[in-house]
Amino acid sequence: MSETTKVNPIVNQSEQRELRYEPQRIEEKWQARWDADPTLYAAEPHSSKRKKYYVLEMLPYPSGALHMGHVRNYSIGDALARYMWMNDYNVLHPMGWDAFGLPAENAAIKNNVPPRQWTLSNIAHMKTQMKRLGFAYDWSREVTTCLPEYYKWNQWFFLKLYEKDLAYKKKSKVNWCRECATVLANEQVVDGCCWRHEDVQVEQRELEQWFVRTTNYSEELIAGLDKLENWPEKVRTMQRNWIGRSEGALVDFKVDGAINTSDKITVFTTRIDTIYGATSIQLAPEHPLVAELVGNDPHLHSKVEDLIREQARAKEEGNLGAIEKHGVFTGRYACNPFSDEKVPIWVANYVLMDYGTGAIMSVPAHDERDYEFAQKYGLEIRVVILPRRIGQPPAPGEPESPVLPYTEKDSLLINSGEFSQLSNMEAIEKMSAFAEKGGFGKKTITYRLKDWGISRQRYWGTPIPMLYCEKCGVVPVPEKDLPVLLPDHVDITLQGGSPLGRVPEFVNTTCPKCGGSARRETDTMDTFVDSSWYFYRYTNAKLADRALDTDTVNYWFPIDQYIGGVEHAILHLIYSRFWTKFMRDLGIVKNDEPATRLFTQGMVIKDGAKMSKSKGNVVSPDDMVAQFGADSTRMYSLFATSPDRELEWQEAGVEGVHRFLSRAYRFVMRHANAAQNGAGAASAERSPKARQIERKLHQTLKRVTQDFQGRWHFNTSVAAVMEFVNHLYAAEDEIAAGKFPPALLADVQRSIALMLSPFAPYLASELWEVLGEKGNLLRHPWPAFDPALAKEDETTYVIQINGKLRSHVVLPAESPEDLVRERALADEKIRTAMEGKEVVKVIVVAGKLVNVVVR
């Protein structure tokens, strides 16, 4: 570098001290002001003339303290909310607490604190943390799901579900977690283990439970995914897999020699076109017909018992797909209605009772599982599909049979009676129609989705508002008697069913129908009920006589942007979608889906692993805030990487952001007066450096604005502002010498405050005030960039020879191509490099480069 080291003309020690950025002081001052005026962040009434924007972050469980995942989630949402506010939207940005749940009971057992007290004090603490972080929530709409004013409406919704036959009670095999001492929904079982206890295998128990008929909406839930274009593809795929739609047909096989002539086995198949290749029937071990078919043969009986045990064990281990296939022949036969052929009936451990009909036709030649099974037991393998189109002759030397199992669908039927020579797709249509006409089958659609089991044998949840009367049976609690209050002072243990069952004052009641004695339902609701509709309640959180006000909801909904972790891709997000459809059909909302856009942020990790107490790699937000301030903590969570990616927490990075904010702060503090005092002299001439800063300012505004409108890569937004501040420092001697037009200097400083405000609201507010500006930044318009001012008037062309960088040439912007070519070829380095070579071609890319192709 030829330039000599510059001495900073401004900084001396005493000034250093004076200009020191002290986030604690600034942040405390502003937090006190914001607290004193809670209307600052309040959304306007729905009659507002502004366009609405509903930005929502998933509400936290009040576990005791915020973790970095929360900070990241809320920093993204808050930046967006603030940006939208500045763009003149009426923004709804609420927060609440998913406050029911088992940890409160565990804490009660461990520390002898009532769940309510534990939960409410956690909420108080976490709310303090959120305020300290400066998130702009409308606290007037706070929702706490464990309070009667909220869970009353859970109960009301339950009554509506019951009324519409969407809630029912049945005895069935359910998932049981012994650590939680309660039943779990299918969605809460991950790899055979409890979602809260990764190493606790879920057991199967036969219990009577309340279910919600989510399956009534299977088709709409899956079809609706196609329209959710602004949901991550990953989430949509996961939901599609979970719902598991599958088109096929039911076909009845008559049991040969049945005592009862109506005895038949109905199979579900997606490949009715292969039915002539069916060489056995396979039943799930728990199929109701098995007992009858096996009769009282003790040998067969014990074999079937073994199969049931194998399945149960595999299910608990979560590796259903991995177990070795076993089966047993019942000695009985069934009749294929298409061919009138008799096929043996087997019982097999790879057939599941809870999917389809629990019975399949086994086509070894065209199904991998059936093939494996048939090979093991020596069952016939009959080819009925050829990998060939209709009319296409076999290729010379093509073997008669394809490589088995052959499972492709675009091919030709053989050995299939009158259906031979049809293509698969055609055969599926014709054969389904044939079965339907013959009364032994029909087309159908099967789903993997099961109804949602919502009963929990736990205390800290919403009581299910049902009664059991000796005379009248199951009786819903009348609406007027809601809420069914959760009693206090309950002895909590993890044994022997719901703790509520041991509270006589709660259990014993009178029947609203007959006035006789009745018992209350003692199970409580899955907490996912609470979170399935909480975001509707925010629109009118204090409404006393209804769950929600339809007009208000219709104004705010659907949610414009929902932000949360991908771990809820199935659980919370599928229940919420179901609940929205249910509410729509009740006529109280009109949207089909809760949220038009969904964003799933990446995990926060440390030292390459998810933060967890057991690994000892937890970074506390409190520590970060104490050390570097809320602004630096938030801004680092956005700067370290783009919001969708995994974030590796590095404390040195937070320090770096803090250092940058200090630089920005010092710059404004040093020049605020100069800008204010000379504010009138707008027409002052711009030096080249000043013009360069002005251009850079508009380029920066453009970059930050485009990041908000496009990809949300706030890491590059922050980088852009950093670059800008670096440029200002480079121009500092001119600025200090008063060579910058004051109006430009003022504009630069205001813009810094405005651009920083979505990311570092405390510092931005402080700078805003220092600059003599009044009013909350949220109500100040987002700064527009001027494309003309952002435009460079010179372009640096890259000159390549055969694609290799060799030189540069600076030309006025929009130079004609001829001139660019001429100047490139005249460049000294290029001329030297071209010596003795033949120029084949010269490629000029406007505004970018010149590539000279030589030979």
Next chain:
RNA sequence: GCGAAAGUGGCGGAAUUGGCAGACGCACCAGACUUAGGAUCUGGCGCCGCAAGGCGUGGGGGUUCGAGUCCCCCCUUUCGCACCA
């Protein structure tokens, strides 16, 4: 096994449409100012090389004047699904 995403310096990451690889930040090195520095400011910082220059975006091929970016094959990591008939 199936599906998706990713792989770039010592580290976190930039590089919308193919066009200067490594912006910005961290760490590190040097200098300035200092009684002092874990403050601040200035400069340097992919690898090899004294240099000229060469090599470089997981590996191998290809398309192109030009490839981190597009195509084919392979490897690794992460996530999701996995007897769903």
